[in-house]
Amino acid sequence: MIEEYAQRGIMLPRSREALRRQLRHFVVAEVNGKVVGCGSLCRLGSDLVEIRSLGLREECKGLGIGSLIVEKLTEEARKQGIPKIMALTYAVSFFLKNGFRVVDKEIFPEKVWTDCVNCPKQHACDEIAVLKLLS
Template sequence: MHELIAHYAERGIMLPRSREALARQLASFVVAVEEASDRLVGCGSLCQLGSDLVEIRSLGVSEDFKGRGIGSRIVEILECEARSKQIPKLMALTYEVLFFKRNGFEVVEKEIFPEKVWRDCVHCKKQHCCDEIAVLKRLD
């Protein structure tokens, strides 16, 4: 999982996660594994930002497995988890707007998520020049 996330982080597409941080957050992750090789080919996690909001984080699929619906399946599982916890809003910050739109999300202003801004964005090196797009899916 660390290698997959690091691949995206090196390209500036995803925030890096240390092995230690991933170990602490392991229970929040969903992974996709290729059966034939037992190789991890995708992952994503949920982070609760408030009583009514969760964020999809660290969503990625290995380059050679893109286009097979793996990312959408991970999002679907994370959405089911949010629904089971009765959390009505699912958000993400992304560069892959079309992917999220295909999965039922809408583009929104980042400023409607003060929970995200104060928890994570305040520590980000892109804080004053963030070019990620906020997307939201209402589950209620």
């Protein structure tokens, strides 16, 4: 799933090795025992996590599964005592619907040093930053 979206420029590619290392930070959605969606949390600092690799199989979109994955990841961030959760995305209205707001990308310096350095769009990033404060 991630690879398909990466080829379409919607997600960053993840190697099998990187996925294996990050596996404990992932949640997946299953329908009838088949994985149909995923999403992960990446720690960007002491008070901030990012939602990464959020995507569903085409045929499972629009059923509320993406929102459930975001809810689960948010719950996990809350459990860890992290007050801010963000994403870089093209799916802005989806995140607005899930309680995020659009913010200036420049407020996330940590992000630049972790993932963006390897992104082909690094100097022409057109993704929108969204943020939710957790209480």
